[in-house]
Amino acid sequence: MVTSWFRPLLILFAVWAGPAMAEEVVLELVLAMDGSGSINPAEYELQIAGTIAAFYDPGVQQAILSGPTGRIAVAVMIWSDAAFPRITTGWHLLDSRRLIEGFAAVVRDFHAHTGRQFGIGGGGTGIGDGVVYALGMIDGNRYEGLRKVIDVSGDGVETDPWFRAAPTMPYAKRLVEEQGVTLNGLAILTDFPTLDIWYRNHVITGTGSFVISARDFEDFGAAIREKILRETAFQVSEHRQMVPGRLAQMAER
Template sequence: MRMLLALLLLLALPAAAQDRKEVDLALALGIDISGSIDPDEAKLQREGYVQAFRDPVIKKAILGGSHGRIAVAYYEWSDAWVQRLLIDWTLLDSEAAIDAFTTQLANAPISIARRTSISGAIRYAIPLFGRSPYEAERKVLDISGDGSNNDGGLVTDMRYEALKERIVINGLPIMNDRPNPFGFPSEADLDKYYLHCVTGGPRSFVEVATNFEDFPRAVRKKLLQEVADVGPHFGPVSDFDIALGPLPDGTQLAQSGRRPVRGEDDYTKFVRPEYELGCDIGERRSREFWQRRFGVTPD
């Protein structure tokens, strides 16, 4: 009787729902193109992702999961309402599909905008995941950038909204050691800001790029960790904590933890303690800079 009921429920589902292909991971890549990044640095970011997805080890990891495929979307962001989708959800289920994705990405035009709204980037990703045509075991949003949030809503508010939708957020801060074209100073604490204010969810992590030249290495390591679903242990006490060995390319991870993520888990619990400088530090620094330099505050 139960089997008959289950069959009837399955037949009652819309055809589109029945056809949703399962994937190991739905990965949205959000790339910073704010005014602090010049065209050469934007090109280095783009090439970093292209090189990473072309790496044989990355390909092996993508195709080596339980379903043998992941889905990826790639968009760029800057101001609160400026996000540009370069590549919509794309199924990576073969080397040919991965190569086609990287070719499309390499050929896409590069652009630069103005402000830095991580909150806007997260807000944009939530419905992006909602309309994915794939059924994902895990949903991961990856935010990379070289500055803290200074436009739009508070980043922690949008992080909370994403975590409610069971979207894990990882970060790739770029420690840009030069002032931006407007003279705004670099942020030496950006790695801590990303860790405490941007990332969240089970096994979320930050991978730091020490500069733009280091970006390709950081992207490669980050992708390996995301595809393999490994990361540091934090948050609620785990009943399943192990030391992981090296990644497929020999990269040695520090002590890490894996915790079974059950359907009832509340992802909003998986955040680091409050940042000592406050997660509105980017907004405050921006206001102080513009007031001091020009006697005005930004709109």
Template sequence: MRAYRLLACFLIVTALCPPLSAVPAAAQTPVDLELVLAVDVSGSVDPDEAKLQRNGYVQALLNPRVQAAIRGGPFGRVAATYMEWAGEGHQHVVVPWTELSDPASIERFAAVVAEAPMMTEQWTSISAAIDRAVPLFDTNGFEGTRRVIDLSGDGENNRGRPVEEARDAAVARGITINGLPILNDRPNPWGGAAPNDLEGYYRDHVIGGPGAFLVPARNFDAFADAILSKLLLEVSGVMPDGRTARDLVAR
């Protein structure tokens, strides 16, 4: 008799409890854009240049036009994370995924970027940076109408798998990669020659996906203007004519 009671209880509980597959997943916050800011801190970027890059992102985020663009989308918010990268083994998430929707949230994000310790490593693995950025979208708690990796750097891929393979894998998942090549004619600290045509390299081998474009910076001093233009285009969803955006955002 006791066995029959236990079986009856089991059948009742089974009927009342839905299978795990039927339990709804946790709701994700809708945003206009999921954005990975992926910034080169390889050995060819000296401490002053690394600081110029950081300051460029901070100033762009604090710019009223960028903040207005963030609030101007259908949802009025974007999700962003800030990652610095170098060789195959160095991809450091400086600021985790954060909802940016009002001046206070944007300023907090910018402050963490500005105040985080600076780290650099040798080599330049654009492919490893892309491969690290892609899974960041999977469990970030946001659902964007667009997914973008904003990748800036001053050199070509010299470690890891071919960058085209990483790019194509990201694009196959619906992710767009935009580029900000920092054009630089000085040799790297180990005597290697500077890239002959970094803008062309980024255009042909790095960027990809719907609406992909690049905004070249003439040098590190011009980085702040370039990232401002690039963020305005990315946040607003504007697709420039062609694959290179030059002076499309009037200051």
């Protein structure tokens, strides 16, 4: 039984403790990859293989570990159409070469378990729905980053959703802007040679946002490496006005 004199101390401790502190990172990054009906098994495997290779790359590893906090949080998410589930690796903290390469292994195993069942989920190209889901992933994680970035890759323009109420890019883009998130694009030009222009006009937004194009899926590995390098090496000085308290002080060091 809690004595009367001890109860106020418990209440005071609960108020002082508050919610669990978020872990501070330089970047929260969602790699949102196309798993829609236009992606065949070989193309899906090339996306996964390129992502794995990027995290084994010494330059990428150095960029991740050289930020103000020396750590980022990252997740891979496969999207297609709102009629299909989104599958994700979950969030992983990367603050050492061992953990970075461990995440590459997670992506490899994730691919082995998704395979045709979802890897090429089918359906339309629901980019907006995927972006809104990625925003929820950022909002619901246990990290607080100097920057928050969603990296969308795909081989087509957004199509009409199978579910009429599903979010589309105009709505998703407004949400991204309201939440201060940066949305970047990697356009795979196999079926749409001007897809990079469509991404530039309809997808990307936020400070420092950009589009990188891959000529085809074989070119995806080099493109995703360049993209992750740019996202992890981005100068945080441009984002100091968005960073509260202790993180702002860390960015100044």
